[in-house]
Amino acid sequence: MPKTFKRGDHVSWNSEAGRVRGHILRVHTGDVDYKGYTHHASPDDPQYEIKSDKTDHVALHKGRALRLLRS
Numbered sequence: 001m002p003k004t005f006k007r008g009d010h011v012s013w014n015s016e017a018g019r020v021r022g023h024i025l026r027v028h029t030g031d032v033d034y035k036g037y038t039h040h041a042s043p044d045d046p047q048y049e050i051k052s053d054k055t056d057h058v059a060l061h062k063g064r065a066l067r068l069l070r071s
Helices: none
Strands: 010-015 018-028 032-034 037-039 047-052 058-062
Touching: 010 047, 010 058, 018 058
Parallel strands: none
Antiparallel strands: 010 018, 018 047, 032 037, 047 058
16 A cells, blocks of 8 residues: 655655655645646555755655655
């Protein structure tokens, strides 16, 4: 069963620049077009829209790529 997160959760994930931290803005449970790509999502395997703490960059990731951080 995939990890599930909710809006507002503080999470981290790996990127080309290293470990990044941010907060979940939205949970997508259906396919979403973002930055020219279709990101596939479902209620059982959602995509999470996350805003980086440092750069304000917004990214989409599946739950398996994320780690929940303590507040």
